[in-house]
Amino acid sequence: METAAVYRKIIHIDMDAFYASVEQMDNPNLRGKPLAVGGSETRGVVSAASYEARKFGVRSAMSGIQAKRNCPELLFVPPRFERYKEISKQIRNIFQDYTDLVEPLSLDEAFLDVTQNKKGNPSASLIAQEIRQRIFNEVGLTASAGISINKFVAKIASDYNKPNGQKTVNPEEVEQFLEELDIKKFYGIGKVTRDKMYHLGIFTGKDLKSKSKEFLEEHFSKSGLHFYNIVRGIHNSEVKPNRIAKSVAAEHTFTENLTSEIFMLDKLQRIAEELEKRLKKYNISGKTVTLKIKYSDFTIQTRSKTLPYFIADKGLLFETAQELLYQERMKESVRLLGISLNNLNTEMKKTVVVQLKFEF
Structure with missing residues (x-):
C-alpha cells in the first residue's frame, strides 16, 4: 500500500520596494514619484528604488549618477535604517502570530514554515494571503509571497x-514550473554561472534537467549536485530561525574620495570603534x-x-586594518572603507543566537 508524500509548506514573504515604500508612506509628497533611497546625482550608490523609478531602469547598486541619467526626474532621499528596522519588527510580530519558524534573510524578506502553524490552518496560500492583508492593514505597506x-x-x-501579489506552486506542479523557467531566474545562479x-x-530548467549528474559535477564542481537536485524540486534546507x-x-x-593613506587612518579608527560596539x-x-x-572606479x-x-x-x-592598508x-x-571580522567564536558556541544587522 502506497503512502502519500508529506511536504513542507513554506512561504517566502518579500516586501515590495521596501525602503522606498517606507519613505513614500512617511512622506506623502514622495508618493507616485520616481524615488531612490541612498546615493545622489553626483555620487554614491542607490540602495533601493521605487517602482516608479524602476520603469526607467533604476535599480539597487546602481551609481547615483547613472540613475539620474536614466531618470532625470529622480528624487534622492537618505536611508533611515532605524525606521526600516522599526517597521521590520512590526512585520516580524505578525509572522510570529502564525509560526515560530521564521528565518529572516534581510530587513524586507523572510521564510516561514507553516506546515504546523499556530492558526491550525491547513492552507499555506490562505495564510500568506492573510499575512499580506495584515501587513497592509497594520503597517500600511504591500508585500508579495511565494508558497511551495x-x-x-x-x-x-x-x-x-510582484508587486502586491502571490503565487503558489503546488507539489505536483513543481517540476514543470522549474522546467519552464529561464535559468537566470533560478535563485542563487548569478551572472557568471548563468553565462557559463x-x-x-543550458537556457531553461528543462535544459538543466537533461544534463547528467556527472556532467554538472564536471563543469560546476560541488555545485553540480546542487543544480541536479534543485531542478528536480529537491531542496531539503529547513527554515532556521536562529542563524549563526x-x-x-x-x-x-x-562624501569626498580619499587619495592618501594618511587621511584614511582617522576613518579606519572610527570604523574600528563602530565594529567593536557591535562585537561587544x-x-x-x-x-x-x-x-x-x-x-x-567602483x-x-x-x-x-x-x-x-x-x-x-x-x-x-x-x-590590523592599518597593516593591511599599507600592504x-x-x-x-x-570612496569606501570597511572592516569585517570572521572566523568567529560563534562557530564554537553553536547555541549563541546573533542577528547583528537586522531585527526582522
Missing part, C-alpha cells in the same frame, strides 16, 4: 506576481580581519589577515 514545498521554489515564486550555463546550452553570524562588519562611504553588544570575537576598499579590493587569537578590541582591529599602494582614490 521548499525554500528554493517559494523564493522564486514570490517574484512572479548559456555557453553549455559568520562575520561582523562596519563600513563607511565618504553580542559578546562576539574573531580571528580574521578583512579590510574592504572600494575605489573611485572596483572592490579586500585584504585579510588571520591572527592566532580571538579579538574584539578596537585597538587591535585598527592596528600595497592604492590604485585609485578611495
Whole structure:
C-alpha cells in the first residue's frame, strides 16, 4: 500500500520596494514619484528604488549618477535604517502570530514554515494571503509571497506576481514550473554561472534537467549536485530561525574620495570603534580581519589577515586594518572603507543566537 508524500509548506514573504515604500508612506509628497533611497546625482550608490523609478531602469547598486541619467526626474532621499528596522519588527510580530519558524534573510524578506502553524490552518496560500492583508492593514505597506514545498521554489515564486501579489506552486506542479523557467531566474545562479550555463546550452530548467549528474559535477564542481537536485524540486534546507553570524562588519562611504593613506587612518579608527560596539553588544570575537576598499572606479579590493587569537578590541582591529592598508599602494582614490571580522567564536558556541544587522 502506497503512502502519500508529506511536504513542507513554506512561504517566502518579500516586501515590495521596501525602503522606498517606507519613505513614500512617511512622506506623502514622495508618493507616485520616481524615488531612490541612498546615493545622489553626483555620487554614491542607490540602495533601493521605487517602482516608479524602476520603469526607467533604476535599480539597487546602481551609481547615483547613472540613475539620474536614466531618470532625470529622480528624487534622492537618505536611508533611515532605524525606521526600516522599526517597521521590520512590526512585520516580524505578525509572522510570529502564525509560526515560530521564521528565518529572516534581510530587513524586507523572510521564510516561514507553516506546515504546523499556530492558526491550525491547513492552507499555506490562505495564510500568506492573510499575512499580506495584515501587513497592509497594520503597517500600511504591500508585500508579495511565494508558497511551495521548499525554500528554493517559494523564493522564486514570490517574484512572479510582484508587486502586491502571490503565487503558489503546488507539489505536483513543481517540476514543470522549474522546467519552464529561464535559468537566470533560478535563485542563487548569478551572472557568471548563468553565462557559463548559456555557453553549455543550458537556457531553461528543462535544459538543466537533461544534463547528467556527472556532467554538472564536471563543469560546476560541488555545485553540480546542487543544480541536479534543485531542478528536480529537491531542496531539503529547513527554515532556521536562529542563524549563526559568520562575520561582523562596519563600513563607511565618504562624501569626498580619499587619495592618501594618511587621511584614511582617522576613518579606519572610527570604523574600528563602530565594529567593536557591535562585537561587544553580542559578546562576539574573531580571528580574521578583512579590510574592504572600494575605489573611485567602483572596483572592490579586500585584504585579510588571520591572527592566532580571538579579538574584539578596537585597538587591535585598527592596528590590523592599518597593516593591511599599507600592504600595497592604492590604485585609485578611495570612496569606501570597511572592516569585517570572521572566523568567529560563534562557530564554537553553536547555541549563541546573533542577528547583528537586522531585527526582522
